[in-house]
Amino acid sequence: MLDSGDKKSSSFASALVAVALVFFGALAAAAGVTLLARLAMLFFAAAPDGAHVAAVIVFAATYFVIALGEAPGLRLDRAGAALLGASLMVGLGVLPLDEAYRAIDFDTITLLLGMMIVVANLRLSGFFRLASNFVVTRAKSPLALLAAIVLVTGAFSAFLVNDAICLVMTPLALELTKRLKRDPLPYLLAVPMASNVGSVATITGNPQNMIIGGLSHIPYGAFAAALWPVAAFGLLVTFALLALFYPREFLSRERLPEAAPPPARARGFLVFKSVSVTLAMMGLFFAGQPVAKVAIVGGALLLVTRHVKAEKVYREIDWPLLLMFVGLFIVVQGLEATVLTPQAVASIGNFDLSDAGVLAIVSAILSNLVSNVPAVLALKPFVAGAADPQRAWLVVAMASTLAGNLTLIGSVANLIVAERARAAGVSIGFWAYFKIGAPLTLVTIAFGAWLLS
Numbered sequence: 001m002l003d004s005g006d007k008k009s010s011s012f013a014s015a016l017v018a019v020a021l022v023f024f025g026a027l028a029a030a031a032g033v034t035l036l037a038r039l040a041m042l043f044f045a046a047a048p049d050g051a052h053v054a055a056v057i058v059f060a061a062t063y064f065v066i067a068l069g070e071a072p073g074l075r076l077d078r079a080g081a082a083l084l085g086a087s088l089m090v091g092l093g094v095l096p097l098d099e100a101y102r103a104i105d106f107d108t109i110t111l112l113l114g115m116m117i118v119v120a121n122l123r124l125s126g127f128f129r130l131a132s133n134f135v136v137t138r139a140k141s142p143l144a145l146l147a148a149i150v151l152v153t154g155a156f157s158a159f160l161v162n163d164a165i166c167l168v169m170t171p172l173a174l175e176l177t178k179r180l181k182r183d184p185l186p187y188l189l190a191v192p193m194a195s196n197v198g199s200v201a202t203i204t205g206n207p208q209n210m211i212i213g214g215l216s217h218i219p220y221g222a223f224a225a226a227l228w229p230v231a232a233f234g235l236l237v238t239f240a241l242l243a244l245f246y247p248r249e250f251l252s253r254e255r256l257p258e259a260a261p262p263p264a265r266a267r268g269f270l271v272f273k274s275v276s277v278t279l280a281m282m283g284l285f286f287a288g289q290p291v292a293k294v295a296i297v298g299g300a301l302l303l304v305t306r307h308v309k310a311e312k313v314y315r316e317i318d319w320p321l322l323l324m325f326v327g328l329f330i331v332v333q334g335l336e337a338t339v340l341t342p343q344a345v346a347s348i349g350n351f352d353l354s355d356a357g358v359l360a361i362v363s364a365i366l367s368n369l370v371s372n373v374p375a376v377l378a379l380k381p382f383v384a385g386a387a388d389p390q391r392a393w394l395v396v397a398m399a400s401t402l403a404g405n406l407t408l409i410g411s412v413a414n415l416i417v418a419e420r421a422r423a424a425g426v427s428i429g430f431w432a433y434f435k436i437g438a439p440l441t442l443v444t445i446a447f448g449a450w451l452l453s
Contacts, residue, residue, distance in 0.1 A: 051092075051338050054094055055339055056335065056339060058085050058088045058089055058092070059331055062085030063370045066324075066370050066371060067370045078324050081327075082323065082326070084327075085328075086326070089334035095334050099333070103333035104326055107214040107291075108213075108292070110295065111204070111291055111296075112210050112325070113295075113296065113299065113317065113322060114294075114299035115160065115210075117302060117303065117317065118160070118281070118299050119160050120317065121273075121302040121313065124270070124308050124312060124313070125270035125273075125308075126267060126270075127275060128169075132169065132172050135148050135152050139256065140255060140256055141254065142182060142252070143243060145256060146186065149173060149190045149194070150190050150238055153166075153191050154194040154231065154235045154238075155198060156168075157194070157196075157197075158198045158202055158205050158228075159201075159202055159278075162195040163413050170417045173190075174188070174420070181257075184421070184426050185246075188417060188428060189428065189432070189433060190239075190242055192417045193436070196401060196402065196405050196413055197235055198235060200227050200231045200398055200402060200448075201224055201227050202220065203285075204295070205401075207321065207325070211373065211377065216389065218390055218393060218394070221286045230398055230402075230447065234440075241436050245435065267308075269307065270307045277298050277301055278298070328377050336380070336381050356391070356450075360398065362379070363375060363379065363396045363400045364399045364403035364445055365403075366378060367400040367410070368406055376396060376397075376400055379396055399449070402441055407434055408428065408430050408433040408434070410437070418433075
């Protein structure tokens with residue numbers, strides 16, 4: 001039975017969710033109608049020749065499969081859909097092959113590959129378990145344990161690829177809650193939510209930020225200076241909402257029992273080397289060095305070792321994600337070359353995307369429809385022509401990332417945690433996630449849009 005305090009907290013939390021749903025739904029509906037109307041205007045503004053029609057069909061079909069995750073009745077996944085779409089753009093004459101090659105942003109591919117190698121070495125060395133054990137096992141109460149998980153996950157995700165951080169933190173959270181005999185659900189929810197929020201802070205926090213960094217050429221330090229307040233505020237809101245929605249777990253005077261940390265199985269020299277290279281890379285990022293060059297050099301240096309076979313590192317790399325990026329660059333370029341010409345985009349007023357609030361809503365809607373990486377690429381021609389493209393790119397980075405917290409299927413990080421938890425016998429339901437994710441998304445995007453306006 002819930003006592004009166006728990007009932008009041010639960011009632012307030014439910015009311016907060018209801019307000020978030022109504023408000024966000026109204027904004028999404030209004031923005032969606034406007035967006036569809038303007039897209040129709042854009043399509044019919046140009047004479048629909050063969051290349052024009054082919055580009056629209058290929059683009060729409062590719063994004064449809066990406067939104068579903070798999071082609072209906074087929075085993076074609078997102079990466080395969082992007083590759084097929086790119087091939088059709090070339091095969092149907094929308095883009096010549098040499099222009100398709102030029103459409104690929106190799107800086108983004110290089111940056112992501114380098115960071116994947118770095119994260120793989122940190123994980124294989126045992127660094128993440130050492131660092132997490134040090135911080136999390138010093139928590140003396142459930143509320144302190146929640147704060148530690150949110151802080152550690154968010155801080156790591158700010159500088160390293162957030163999906164990889166979720167792979168590391170999920171089993172740790174499961175292990176800790178089992179040993180401490182706690183309800184694992186709120187602690188597991190903290191992992192993807194804090195990871196999504198924390199990754200807003202820098203270019204290297206997540207794949208969509210890496211794309212934006214490559215397209216916008218915003219310096220690493222300037223990007224972090226603009227968005228770290230959003231990430232810090234978001235982590236505080238994540239912590240507060242989880243405590244509010246689970247008052248019996250967190251709003252008590254209960255103390256945690258003493259529990260020895262699990263064995264770390266760390267490789268001392270590899271930990272030292274991986275951390276040293278990572279810190280050096282962070283310093284060079286903030287010093288203004290090209291992030292792609294720094295990342296790939298750092299990753300390559302970490303492959304020179306006698307402790308871990310290179311094959312183990314290669315297995316940690318998300319090759320399908322890289323393939324999807326390559327394909328999407330070409331698919332979007334095909335649409336841009338035939339339909340989204342600078343004149344066509346200018347003729348409809350850039351979707352009124354000069355307003356930070358409108359741009360944030362559009363980015364959030366697209367990110368939940370087709371995922372954040374495809375959404376960022378789809379918005380590229382409109383943002384690039386904005387009056388202040390740097391500010392517009394920062395708004396897109398903020399909103400497309402924070403939108404991943406709306407639903408359980410809103411980001412890859414969420415799905416990683418849900419699948420890892422399910423394999424361990426813990427179910428994360430859609431509503432259990434949504435009742436916290438909806439207000440978290442609304443509050444953080446509103447704050448970010450206000451801060452960047």
